[in-house]
Amino acid sequence: MSAFLTVHNLSAVLHGFDQRVLRSVSFSIDTGEVLGLVGESGAGKSMIGKAILGILPSAISIIEGEILLDGQDLQKMKPADRRRLIGATAALIPQDPLTALNPSRRIEPQITNRLVDILGWIKSDARVRAMELLNEVHIDNPERVMASYPHELSGGMRQRVLIASAFAANPKLVIADEPTTALDVTVQKQILRLIRELQARHSTAMVFVTHDLGVVSKVCQRLSVLYGGKIIENSSVPDFFQGPKHAYSRALLAATPKYTDPDASLLPVDEAVIEAVAAEVLAADKEWRHGA
Amino acid sequence: MKLLRAILVRLATMSVTLIGAAVVVFFVIRVVPGNPIAMMLPPGASEEDIARLTAHYGLDKTIFQQFGIWLSGVFQGDFGTSISLRQPVMPLVLGRLPATLELAIFALVIAVVIGGALALTGVRHRETRTETAVDVANGVGLSIPDFLWALILIVLFGVLMPIFHISGRISPSLDLPFVTQFYVFESLFRLRFDLWWDLLKHMFMPALALAIPLAAIISQLLKQSLKETMHLDYVTLSRTKGYSENHVILSEALPNAVLPTLTLIGVQFTFLIGGTVIIERLFSYEGLGNMAIDAVINRDLPLIQGIVIVFALLFTIINLVVDMTYALLNPRLRHA
Numbered sequence: 001m002s003a004f005l006t007v008h009n010l011s012a013v014l015h016g017f018d019q020r021v022l023r024s025v026s027f028s029i030d031t032g033e034v035l036g037l038v039g040e041s042g043a044g045k046s047m048i049g050k051a052i053l054g055i056l057p058s059a060i061s062i063i064e065g066e067i068l069l070d071g072q073d074l075q076k077m078k079p080a081d082r083r084r085l086i087g088a089t090a091a092l093i094p095q096d097p098l099t100a101l102n103p104s105r106r107i108e109p110q111i112t113n114r115l116v117d118i119l120g121w122i123k124s125d126a127r128v129r130a131m132e133l134l135n136e137v138h139i140d141n142p143e144r145v146m147a148s149y150p151h152e153l154s155g156g157m158r159q160r161v162l163i164a165s166a167f168a169a170n171p172k173l174v175i176a177d178e179p180t181t182a183l184d185v186t187v188q189k190q191i192l193r194l195i196r197e198l199q200a201r202h203s204t205a206m207v208f209v210t211h212d213l214g215v216v217s218k219v220c221q222r223l224s225v226l227y228g229g230k231i232i233e234n235s236s237v238p239d240f241f242q243g244p245k246h247a248y249s250r251a252l253l254a255a256t257p258k259y260t261d262p263d264a265s266l267l268p269v270d271e272a273v274i275e276a277v278a279a280e281v282l283a284a285d286k287e288w289r290h291g292a
Numbered sequence: 293m294k295l296l297r298a299i300l301v302r303l304a305t306m307s308v309t310l311i312g313a314a315v316v317v318f319f320v321i322r323v324v325p326g327n328p329i330a331m332m333l334p335p336g337a338s339e340e341d342i343a344r345l346t347a348h349y350g351l352d353k354t355i356f357q358q359f360g361i362w363l364s365g366v367f368q369g370d371f372g373t374s375i376s377l378r379q380p381v382m383p384l385v386l387g388r389l390p391a392t393l394e395l396a397i398f399a400l401v402i403a404v405v406i407g408g409a410l411a412l413t414g415v416r417h418r419e420t421r422t423e424t425a426v427d428v429a430n431g432v433g434l435s436i437p438d439f440l441w442a443l444i445l446i447v448l449f450g451v452l453m454p455i456f457h458i459s460g461r462i463s464p465s466l467d468l469p470f471v472t473q474f475y476v477f478e479s480l481f482r483l484r485f486d487l488w489w490d491l492l493k494h495m496f497m498p499a500l501a502l503a504i505p506l507a508a509i510i511s512q513l514l515k516q517s518l519k520e521t522m523h524l525d526y527v528t529l530s531r532t533k534g535y536s537e538n539h540v541i542l543s544e545a546l547p548n549a550v551l552p553t554l555t556l557i558g559v560q561f562t563f564l565i566g567g568t569v570i571i572e573r574l575f576s577y578e579g580l581g582n583m584a585i586d587a588v589i590n591r592d593l594p595l596i597q598g599i600v601i602v603f604a605l606l607f608t609i610i611n612l613v614v615d616m617t618y619a620l621l622n623p624r625l626r627h628a
Contacts, residue, residue, distance in 0.1 A: 053532045087534015100525040118534040149623045
């Protein structure tokens with residue numbers, strides 16, 4: 001089976017700065033597979049998702065590499081075609097359900113608008129589909145929710161709506177950008193189960209961006225650890241949790257809070273490890289410059 | 293029930309505002325020096341004549357007695373008689389009000405169209421030279437006051453390229469069939485486009501002079517709030533759905549970004565109506581503002597009072613309309 005999404009040698013820079021913020025990132029995902037992108041804040045994990053979906057901030061631009069979505073090179077497409085391809089085949093589950101819904105619009109059009117405006121569905125069909133989806137995300141009274149405004153729903157409900165909206169057009173690729181970070185712990189578990197459920201049912205390829213290794217162990221098959229916009233380690237999930245190869249990955253795993261060991265949990269990642277991984281990233285940069 | 297209560301509360305506050313305005317204007321114009329009797333009589337009038345005329349207009353009574361008489365008249369719909377024009381105040385004022393309203397509304401429409409277009413252009417091409425050009429235009433529009441714009445426009449389109457009329461409301465040579473004072477609306481209603489066009493040619497420059505500073509304010513605020521909205525998550529999310537930049541701006545960002553601008557337009561529109569006083573004078577436009585200046589020059593106390601009350605009523609109504617529109621556009625306020 002060929003990969004649905006391939007990112008090859010992707011580098012990006014922040015305008016006005018010499019250093020890259022994404023450093024020759026490569027990975028690929030097959031249909032039905034979930035890849036976790038893990039790293040600390042600022043490691044560039046969300047940025048990869050944004051680059052794929054074409055929503056990088058204007059101050060960041062891609063300088064090299066390819067993103068192949070369904071076999072088509074996004075960088076080489078016309079902007080309008082790229083937009084349509086992404087809208088038809090990919091979807092985003094955003095981080096913060098409180099800000100990701102348009103406050104002045106009812107829920108129904110926010111689920112169905114892609115179907116109607118981009119994919120040319122009839123309104124009544126889109127409405128039936130929205131009902132179906134809201135059932136799939138276990139919302140008991142879909143009619144009422146569809147007629148509501150975002151401010152009338154709880155955070156958990158809104159995230160369900162956003163998940164329903166993401167899966168509306170049967171996307172082949174879903175990018176989940178820390179979808180549970182803004183939710184409280186009990187809701188987190190429900191939402192996580194829900195995302196996994198829908199991903200499995202629709203056998204969607206998924207990029208799961210998170211800083212939480214616990215979440216990765218539950219949702220993903222493979223993971224990539226990022227530091228400074230560079231992939232430090234690629235691994236299958238079982239292998240990783242048995243023993244990560246890279247020292248930084250080990251340190252990251254050790255930093256995960258454990259209820260059984262409350263004192264150890266608050267130790268930050270060892271400085272020596274950080275220095276080593278930073279040096280590694282810089283060395284790779286030097287090599288890249290020589291190559292270029 | 294809730295709605296009814298809200299409306300009653302609103303009406304109560306409106307009446308307090310109006311009474312406040314009435315009290316302030318009544319006492320202030322009587323405290324400042326200058327009196328209408330002196331303006332009416334020729335130099336060298338006898339003490340007797342002055343006393344008789346003063347008594348005739350009730351100006352010999354104490355200020356509180358005068359206020360009582362005036363207020364009891366107002367409650368019966370009688371705002372007194374103009375001293376300089378010797379006619380009842382209210383018909384005079386209401387006769388002029390439509391001219392000013394038409395001018396102000398025309399100016400508002402121009403301001404919203406220009407300001408909105410500038411803001412949208414600036415946001416569509418943000419962080420490019422086009423946005424800089426919009427910023428410069430806003431700066432120029434804001435830093436020159438409306439009466440100066442009036443003079444600039446008169447020089448440009450009245451003298452150098454005389455395509456618009458520089459004075460009056462309608463050409464006096466035209467045959468006027470009007471029964472209301474809303475000439476612009478009535479001429480459309482009667483399908484008299486020749487009259488309508490003549491009216492617009494008269495209104496265009498005063499309206500534009502009033503509109504430019506407001507357009508600049510609208511453009512600046514709307515552009516700012518659009519730019520902030522463009523960074524919000526729901527806007528970004530709609531991009532991933534395959535929408536074009538234009539659609540994202542117009543249908544995702546604009547409905548939310550327009551709310552603060554709407555409040556501002558309400559406040560600024562009242563300033564614009566204040567601005568009509570000078571602008572109408574400059575263009576000899578026969579509206580309420582022009583009448584207000586004559587009333588002040590002639591110390592026509594009843595007329596000044598009448599005009600101020602009507603202006604105050606206008607302002608409270610505008611505020612009400614703005615609040616209602618705001619509630620209508622913002623679902624978070626609708627149930628509150």
